[in-house]
Amino acid sequence: MITPPPSVSPLPVLPSPIEEAEDERLDRRGIRLLLKRDDLIHPELVGNKWRKLHRNLLAARECGHDTLLTFGGAYSNHLRATAAAGRLFGFATIGVVRGDELADRPLNSSLACAAGDGMRLHFTDRATFRRYRAIDDPAVAAELADRFGRFHLLPEGGSNALAALGCADLGRELRGHADVVTVACGTGGTLAGLAAGLDAGLDAGTQRVIGFPVLKGGAFLADDIERLQKQAFGRPRGTWSLDDRFHFGGYARTSPELTEFAADFAGRHGLLPDPTYVAKMLYGIFELARENAFPPGTRVAAVITG
Incomplete structure (x- = not known):
């Protein structure tokens, strides 16, 4: 277990709670909605970000690294979480940000929080960003090391085998708590592990996962998820699928319809879902229910990642 210095916030509190959200729109179809409140485990290292970071932080420390380097877009929650983890656990952090034009603009709230936690932001054009992510290429690894020195690499979104x-x-x-588990997908790492964790339970084969990609054209994530499962667990694990209809135009994009849905959900349940990930997943659940995709009696657990 990695422990923070005594002067900082305590470690995340796990397991996260499961809360039932009674909603007449689902009740009349015989569907129970459960909320897996991963957003409540820590004020800064929420949900899947901590779960993906924890083993990577241990690996970095075991290898003697004192610097974390990772990648992300302008609104990356992963950059923000990595910066917070660096501050809490004593790592320097470097964030390579997609879009060199952003260097001349005021920082948005996500990047400002990352910078406030000590992350060194390096803005790069999109072509270079794509090339930098190919860390398995020796030439790229050498270029990054020459530019930034010695570091422990975290991939974009934090999704690797350790994550x-x-x-x-x-x-x-979530074993035994739900028939269907849903999660929003950015890079697929959370779904890869979630499905594997369900697969080993007594209900293996009866519990399934639906992932809702938040990127336009997110069906490509299926290959990434399978690759991650093979790297982490040796083979594909669990019963899972992707529904890529609810991206609302792409990553960090929204619409009046999604905004209205999120506000209505907040009014009913006291939880305002973030528009980048959670709102899109919840919208997908209600749409699938309207399409009669869930038989009466289905328990649906939605992972609230924060």
């Missing part, structure tokens, strides 16, 4: 192993705990916590 998937960490997210398997999320599946274990």
Whole structure:
């Protein structure tokens, strides 16, 4: 277990609670909605971000690294979480940000929080950003090391084999609680581990996961999820699928319809879902219910990642 210095916030509190959200729109179809409140485990290291980071932080420390380097877009929750983890656990952090034009603009709230936690932001054009992510290429690795020195690499979104192993705990916590588990997908690492964690339970084969990609054309994530599962667990694990209809135009994009849905959900349940991830997933659940995709009696657990 990695522990913070005594002067900082305590470690996240796990397992996260499961709360029932009674909603007449689902009740009349015989569907129970449960909320897996991963957003409540820590004020800064919420939900799947902590689950994906924890084993990577241990690996960095075991290898003697004192700097974390990772990648993200302008509104990346992963950059923000990595910066917070660096501050809490004593790592320097470097964030390579997609879009060199952003360097001349005021920082948005996500990047401002990352910078406030000490992250060194390096803005790069989109072509270079794509090339930098190919860290398995020796030439790229050498270029990054020459520019930034010695560091422990975290991939974009934090999704690697260690992250998937960490997210398997999320599946274990949900064993037996639901028939269908849903999660929003950015890079697929959370779903990869979640499905594997469910797969080893007594209900293996009966519990399934639906992932809702928040990127336009997110069906490509299926290959990434399978690759992550093979790296982390040796083979594909669990019963899972993707529904890529509810991206609302792409990452960090929204619409009046989604905004109205999120506000209505907040009024009914006291939880305002973030528009980048959680609102899109919840919208997808209600749309699938309207389409009669869930038989009466189905328990649906929605992972609230924060």
